[in-house]
Amino acid sequence: MASTDSKSTDTATPLPGQETGARWLWGLRVSALIEIGLFFAAAIAIDLLFFGGHRxxxxxxxxxxxIVVLVSVQYGANEGLLAAIAASVVLLFDNLPPQSFGQDVYDYWIGVGLRPALWVGIAQALGQLRGRQIRERDILRARLHNVQKQAEVITASFDELKRAKAALEARIARQFRTVITTYRAAQAMDAVDEGRLASGIDDLILAILxxxxxxxxxxxxxxxxxxxxHGWADDEQRAKTLSLDHTLVRHILGRGSTLNVARRDDExxxxxxxxxxxxxxxxxxGEVVGMLxxxxxxxxxxxxxxxxxxxxxxxxVGTALIRSRRWRELQRDRVSGGNAFLMSEEVLDRMIGLxxxxxxxxxxxSSVMVIDTIAAEVSDAPExxxxxxxxxGEAIRASFRSSDLAFESQRHDGRFVMLLPATAVEQAKAIIDKVERAIRQRLPKGQSERKLSIKAIDITEMAKPTAESRSG
Known part of the structure; x- marks a missing residue:
């Protein structure tokens, strides 16, 4: 038989098997106490008004x-026992039936206590069944809670596995792209042109690091x-120069070793x-040309x-920069260009000044004839x-006088310059059509409709920018 715990006087902590969402008092649900109280208050009022107060x-x-059956089925044995006791008290308090003449005292008390005993017995029987149902429900709820927790853990683990798989696939794909990008960047690193070399250096750094x-x-x-x-914001404040007395510069030039912020001394x-x-x-x-x-x-x-x-x-990167620098130094002293009939641009600057x-x-x-063979939107292969x-070059050799000089521009792809000594601009303009026809006749197949821009400029207009560029 279930019984209440006389030591339980707090409503905060329920006993084992009790619902955590309900309020408790002395091991009993507060809602059950309220329902029992309200029922008997209403019953006594109805009895006094309509049944003469005989309960x-x-x-x-x-x-x-x-109330006994309802509370026992709804809440369990403890609350059912309380309802049975309350019903017995309300029924018998100041309402004992008179003992009949000649009735045995045992028979009398058996008759008086039969109904309360039935209430207590039924309350305990139904309450125990309800209690077992509640315990089984709590066990099922606990198992369901554990299953839900396990499902959440499995789901989280699966999501983590998916993220790891996606990250691994991304890393593998990036490494595959890195191989291709590195190969292309390495090809660009073979260039000596500053623009192509700079692009190749950027691609190489991004691909590998x-x-x-x-x-x-x-x-x-x-x-x-x-x-x-690369990657700096426009408003980001960073130093653009580092003097020789800077600690970083002294370390790079003195030791030449790589600095790593993960090391305390390097930090x-x-x-x-x-x-x-x-x-x-x-x-x-071992020559130092810069810093990355x-x-x-x-x-x-x-x-x-x-x-x-x-x-x-x-x-x-250092080797590529040094190779580019040496190539530029050689270009300054070069006479002929990439074509045997054309001289280099460095010689052109000197001849214009002379x-x-x-x-x-x-x-x-004297005058200068500038020939542009490539439109701005066209990008040609090297061949x-x-x-x-x-x-x-062939058109120039066939069409020009022996005193005329032809030059190839390294600063502008597809630009050629003709130096015409002792020839005024008006005379140079007169032979522009002749030059264009000679060039088009010798252009390779598929290039005959290529855009050509030919103009004549007085040599004094070319000499001033050349002198300013040399002084700068």
């Missing part, structure tokens, strides 16, 4: 059965000067300027693989540009 003694079945922000610096007599930055040297920094050096001579610095990168990309490749990239000065002294005028240059 429904003659009514069959007795109305108190309703995957930085969010990086910068390239050139070594000057006063220190490092920022040449190019003090970097002074918040970046995560990685390394000298751009020539592998053969990474300011920001993803956490997963800042690993041992990146640190090892950073030094390789610095050496690669003829301009000589013309002023001797009183004759096409070579074929066009050969066609222009």
């Amino acid at each position: 429904f003694t003659e009514v069959r079945p007795h109305p108190f059965w309703f 995957s930085p969010r922000k990086f910068s390239l610096w050139t070594l000057t007599p006063s220190g490092f000067v920022l040449t190019r930055a 003090r040297v970097l002074q918040g300027e970046g995560l990685l920094a390394g000298a751009l050096t020539d592998v053969d001579t 610095k990474i300011e920001d990168t993803a956490f997963v990309d800042f690993n041992l693989y990146t640190l090892e490749n950073f030094g390789v990239v610095c050496s690669w 003829l301009s000065t000589l013309g002023k002294r001797q009183g004759f005028t 096409v540009r070579t074929a066009v240059a050969l066609a222009v």
Whole structure:
């Protein structure tokens, strides 16, 4: 038989098996106490008004059965026992039936206590059944809760596995793209043209190191000067020059080792300027031409693989820059261009200055004819540009005087310059049509309709910008 715990006086902590969402008092649900109280208050009022206050003694079945059965079935044995006791008290308090003449005392008390005993017995029987049902429900709820927790854990694990799978696929795809991009960047690194080399360097750094922000610096007599930055915001405040007395510059030039912010000593040297920094050096001579610095990168990309490749990239970029610099130095002294009939642009600058000065002294005028063979929107393959240059050279050799000179421009693809000594602009304009016909006759197949722009310029107009560019 279930019984209440006399030590339970708090409503905050329910007993084992009790519903956590309900309010409790002395191990009993507060809602059951309220229902029992309201029922008996209403029953007593109805009895006093309509049944003479005899507590429904003659009514069959007795109305108190309703509250006893209802509370037992709804709440369990404890609340059912309370309802049975309350019904017995309300029925018998100051309402004991008179003992009949000649009735045995035992028979009398058996008759008086039979109904309360039935109430208690029925309350306990129904309450125990209800209690077992509640316990089984609680067990099922606990199992369901555990299953839900397990399902949440499995779902979270599955989602994490999906994210890991997606990240792995992305990393594999990125590595595959990195191989292709590295190959293309390596091809661009073979260029000596500054624009193509700069693009190739950017592609190489992004393909191998995957930085969010990086910068390239050139070594000057006063220190490092920022040449190019990638990923920086327009309003981002960063130093554009680093003097020779800067700690970072002294370390790069003195030791030449790679600086890594993960090392405590290197972090003090970097002074918040970046995560990685390394000298751009020539592998053969050890000459330092600049510095590569990474300011920001993803956490997963800042690993041992990146640190090892950073030094390789610095050496690669340094060698490419030195090769480009040496090529430019050789170009300054070169006489002939890529075509045997055409001379280099460096010679053109010298000849323009010479003829301009000589013309002023001797009183004759020279002119320059500029030939553009490529429209601004056209981008030719190297073999096409070579074929066009050969066609222009042959046309020049066949159409021009022995005193005329032809030059190939390295600063502008598809541009050729004709130097016409002792020839005024009006005379040069007269032979433009002849030159255009000679060039078109010799253009390779598929290029005969190519756009050509030919104009004549006085040599004095060309001499002034040339002199300013040399002085700058």
